Amino acid sequence: MTAVVIDGRAFAADLRTRIATLAAEFEAKAGRKAGLAVVLVGEDPASQVYVRSKGKSTIEAGMASFEHKLPADTDQATLLALVEQLNADPAVDGILVQLPLPRHIDEQTVIATINPDKDVDGFHVTNAGRLAVGQPGYVPCTPLGCLMLLKDKLGDLAGLDAVVIGRSNIVGKPMAQLLLAESCTVTVAHSKTKDLPDVVRRADIVVAAVGRPEMVKGDWIKPGATVIDVGINRVPAATEGKTRLVGDVDYAGAAEVAGAITPVPGGVGPMTIAVLLRNTLVAAWRNAGLNLPADAI
Ligand code: GUN
DSSP: OOOEEOOHHHHHHHHHHHHHHHHHHHHHHHSSOOEEEEEEESOOHHHHHHHHHHHHHHHHTTOEEEEEEEOTTOOHHHHHHHHHHHHHOTTOOEEEEOSSOOTTSOHHHHHHHSOGGGOTTOOSHHHHHHHHHTOSOOOOHHHHHHHHHHHHHHSOOTTOEEEEEOOOTTTHHHHHHHHHHTTOEEEEEOTTOSSHHHHHHTOSEEEEOSOOTTOBOGGGSOTTOEEEEOOOEEEEOSSTTOEEEEOSBOHHHHHTTOSEEOOSSSSSHHHHHHHHHHHHHHHHHHHTTOOOOTTOO
16 A cells, blocks of 8 residues: 655645735735734744745735844843834734744743734744634644645544644644544653554554654554654765755655655645745734635635
8 A cells, every 4th residue: 555645735835826815805905915024033044044935935925024133142122122013013914933042032931922813823822722722813833734734635534543743832732732623532642652653553643743753663554544744854865965854754664554644845844834824814814803704714
């Protein structure tokens, strides 16, 4: 058996097309573009790449992008003042402060300062709470992207056994909440879990988000299961001095057994920015007091 490959790149491209249509509709109704502000403190090369890519995608979707680049030695009070300014700015629907922040700045304090109704990352405790109790809010982009891929592939998820490997606030915990809300039977596994292979073998859905290259082996996968690989790990390639990207799942082994699987790259990765644009657009409609057409995105 060979698994169907879940094409996150194609799904994300389609999602962006739908977002662009709704962004134009928003602009016509509201008389302004939906706006996303991205704040970058310091010069971390990976973060610079992400921020540039977010800005470009925002503009391509017909939304306004506001980039704020601050030096690495910016003090916390200055950053909090900028967040407050963005909270108060009616042109800004979504605020994203790129993580990680320099060590002298407390990330939780910064996240707590973002207006929850502009928190398109879904990192504020208010949004974590809304997700936990089933109120409308903002869900972190990566797990929401994973859920979209799962529903596209499987339809109704009710009653399925789901195992989430990893318990981070950004992926594992919100992923578990989303699957629970879809009426899956959810297990959250982590570094202290006993007999992880056996736990994973029970799952109809496996979401791997641990950041350990190719940790989940093919013989852990139940035949026909759907495997979502959130990992992006850079490892040495066969050619001296080169690197390659691998997920948290041994792709070749798992693809022999699974029913469907996301590749790395080209699976979950492309979904994250598309969902960020989606969350920003939803924020724009809500913040303008407009009704987004039901189930539009
Ligand atoms: N750094 C890496 N990914 C993310 C993300 O999704 N949001 C924020 N704010 N920072 C990140």
